[in-house]
Amino acid sequence: MAYWLFKSEPFKWSWEMQKAKGEAGEQWDGVRNYQARNNMRAMKLGDKGFFYHSNEGKEVVGIVEVCAEAHHDSTTDDPRWECVDIKAVCDVPKPVTLADVKVEPRLAEMSLVTSMRLSVQPVTEEEWKIVCEMGGLKEVP
DNA sequence: GCCAACGTTGGC
């Protein structure tokens, strides 16, 4: 089991829109960055991820699960680009903001801080637990 | 809206 973080501008694709898709989930399309794509290729069915709102909010608002492994991104004809499908699992009761992450010394090495512009990031198990705890989740998904 | 950081593109 691996952990990830998915960034989205809420104007473009918000947590509410993701939740509305329910169990069916939705493909995480539009990624045009090799590193982000490689991260998605490494994902396995059932991997968990944070859903992060960039620009507006700048906070982790939800937990998602990978419900389809990497496949071609249908929003482009270019065969280089792939994406996974994710579905909403639950809300983060107390959204964890970027500022919260920055002041937590144990999260200093988190990709959210060190690789700010990467839109799909790996999260370590330790970081996962810390952010879940900060987010007020009773148990770690 | 600005601007810094960074990834990609394309000429050489």
Place this chain on the structure above:
DNA sequence: GCCAACGTTGGC
């Protein structure tokens, strides 16, 4: 294969 130009992202 290098590097300058350019475009995009995302925090502020």
